[in-house]
Amino acid sequence: MAPKKNVGGPKGKGPAKKTSAKRPLPPNESSSGEDDVSAEELNALMARMEKFERERGLSTREAGPRPARRASRKLIFKNLLSRMSVLEASRTAVRRDGEEPEQPEPSREEQGPTAPSVDQPQAARDQAVADQSAPSALTDAAPAISRPQLESPEVRPETIATSLALAPAYPVRAAPSEAPAVSGSVSVGQPSVQASVVDGPSTSSDGAIQAAGTRRGRGSRTHARPSLEGWSDETALGMSLALAPSSRKSYIRAVQEFLDFRQQYNLPGVMPVPYEQLAQFCVYNRRRGLAPQSIRAKLSALAYWFKAQGLSDPTDDFRIHKFLTGWSRQRGHPRDERQPMTPAIMKGLKQLWPRLCTSHYEQVLFHAAALTAFFGALRVSELVALSKSDTSHRALLISDIKVLHDSMEINIRASKTDQESKGQVFRLLKCSEEDLCPVMAMTQFTALRGSEKGYLFSHQDGKPLTKYQFWTITAKALDMLGLGHLKFGTHSFRIGAATAAAEMGYGDDEIKAIGRWRSGAFKGYVRSVSS
Structure with a gap:
């Protein structure tokens, strides 16, 4: 009797199992640069993945021998790391060449920690270091952007009294379309800033520094700190009282005349006022028949207005002083013709x-x-x-x-x-x-x-x-x-x-x-x- 043909495994322990042939990766999925991925990086990534599965009870759900699973996963991770490193290297090169516009920075949740972790693979740590140096490279490659010159907003007539610190004596109603002007302040309609600090200062809507905390004296009594609310109004009143009533009135009139002059000749309402506008204003008043001394009085009003807003004084210009002196010499000293009572x-x-x-x-x-x-x-x-x-x-x-x-x-x-x-x-x-x-x-x-x-x-x-x-x-x-x-x-x-x-x-x-x-x-x- 012919011996039975052994159809089992090598040792005759049953029929041979069908082993599925290992499917090769498609050409477009083959890893390029696999030599760049070290074994330490793969082992570190595998260890983190296994720890993640153990903590969430996922390791028992996958069937198959452990060595086979590990080998398959290792191959997947190796290809994945290789492709990521190549992709990031390409993007970095494109950024440095200036061919790709700068992408908006992700939020803190999307970006994650900026410093590379010790547990990350070497390629990921290297890439994190490269990302940190990327902004300087982008700055070097980006074209120079000309920033617009910062100019103060156009000053409107309704803010004259406030900027002159004259609101208590000469109130001026603001236009309906404009935000109300803060008394004693050049800026109009500033956003309010509030801060809640325990035992510390807070900032009110008018910029006042207010004490939010309290201090304890003897016993259990609590003494509130004096409030500084409305400090700008108080300083504006002080500046108003520093001028005589007649001076306040003449100053407001002179400033209004200057603003009307700029509007009449379509001059830009910029602050600080350029020298050219002041010189033109002086010539305008001289041709109206005003004496140099009267023109100096108007410039004094403008100087006070500028300083009250915390600006430099453009009237203190060498050229202005000189041509006013020349006009005075040409005109001569006017004779006071007022007669005395007897x-x-x-x-x-x-x-x-x-x-x-x-x-x-x-x-x-x-x-x-x-x-x-x-x-x-x-x-x-x-x-x-x-x-x-x-x-x-x-x-x-x-x-x-x-x-x-x-x-x-x-x-x-x-x-x-x-x-x-x-x-x-x-x-x-x-x-x-x-x-x-x-x-x-x-x-x-x-x-x-x-x-x-x-x-x-x-x-x-x-x-x-x-x-x-x-x-x-x-x-x-x-x-x-x-x-x-x-x-x-x-x-x-x-x-x-x-x-x-x-x-x-x-x-x-x-x-x-x-x-x-x-x-x-x-x-x-x-x-x-x-x-």
């Missing part, structure tokens, strides 16, 4: 008050005001209210006058040369001539006025005597005296005091004391009287 004119006014005033009270009011202005050498702002709405209270109050038997004391609380309100008291003596005696005129007036608080020179209904009312009636009286063709003004009383004192033989120091002058400026007030 004792003879004061007597004539006394005779005309009854014809111009409607009541006895008004006659006594104007006579006392005129004699006080003349003998006290007062400025009109120190004498009467500038307007019906004047709230500066720089004019004389009833509390500033103390009438004695043969003299009276006057307290000037603040003036043009005393912005800090240190005050100065002087005395006027009684005069033997009744029509020119300020003490007798004041005694008669205060008896009619009473001791009610408020402005000293006020009407019978309590309303203040204003600058316009006082000078309008005085100018009519001068015209009736035949002096209307001469140039008189409210400063003629102060000029007349210096002129009369010089004619009576007073020395320079005595004249300076009468008008409270601190320098030799009084000499410009002493002049001859025109007939």
Whole structure:
């Protein structure tokens, strides 16, 4: 009997198993650069994969002998690592050549850790190092980009008062389409920044640094730190009070004129203002007939406006100073044509008050005001209210006058040369001539006025005597005296005091004391009287 043909395995343990032929990789999937992948990298990647499967219970779900699975997986990982390394090397080369636009940086979650991990394969660590150096290579290869010049936004008229720190005295309504301007700040509509910090400072919407924490004193009491909210408004008020009311008004008017000038000639509204625009503004005012001194006053207003916004002062330019000096030499020093009041004119006014005033009270009011202005050498702002709405209270109050038997004391609380309100008291003596005696005129007036608080020179209904009312009636009286063709003004009383004192033989120091002058400026007030 023929022996049975062995159809089993090599040792006759059953039929031979069919072994599937190993499928080769397609040509497009064959690994290029497999020699670059080391055994250490594959072992490290395999170990991490096996650890991942053990932790999630995935290792028992895969059938087949462990060595076969490991060999198959190892081959897959080897090809995968090779392809990744080739791909990343190609992308890096393209980036460096500038042929591929820079891709947006991924988020922190997508990007992962920037530093290569120790557990990563060597190729991955090398690639991480290359990625970290890639930005410098991209910067070197990228073309230069010209950044636009940063310019301040166009300044609109509604922000003038705020930038001049004049909001408390001269509020300006903002345009409906614009964000409200922060008082005392150049910037308009800044976004609010809030920070919540325990026991630390926080920033409010106006930039104020506020204390968010508290401190404990003795015992268990908690003392809150003083709030700094609204600090910008407080500093703006301080800057506003640093200027005289008349200066604030003239500064706002000058700045508005400059903005209108730029709009009229279609000049760009950039800040800081270039030299060319300031020079053109000066020429514009000169051709309008303004004197160089008046142009300098407008430039002073603009300089204050620039500095109040924290900008440099473009008016302090060598060229501006020089051509203004040249214009002044060409024009010459203008002569002050204002005429001084004299004792003879004061007597004539006394005779005309009854014809111009409607009541006895008004006659006594104007006579006392005129004699006080003349003998006290007062400025009109120190004498009467500038307007019906004047709230500066720089004019004389009833509390500033103390009438004695043969003299009276006057307290000037603040003036043009005393912005800090240190005050100065002087005395006027009684005069033997009744029509020119300020003490007798004041005694008669205060008896009619009473001791009610408020402005000293006020009407019978309590309303203040204003600058316009006082000078309008005085100018009519001068015209009736035949002096209307001469140039008189409210400063003629102060000029007349210096002129009369010089004619009576007073020395320079005595004249300076009468008008409270601190320098030799009084000499410009002493002049001859025109007939």
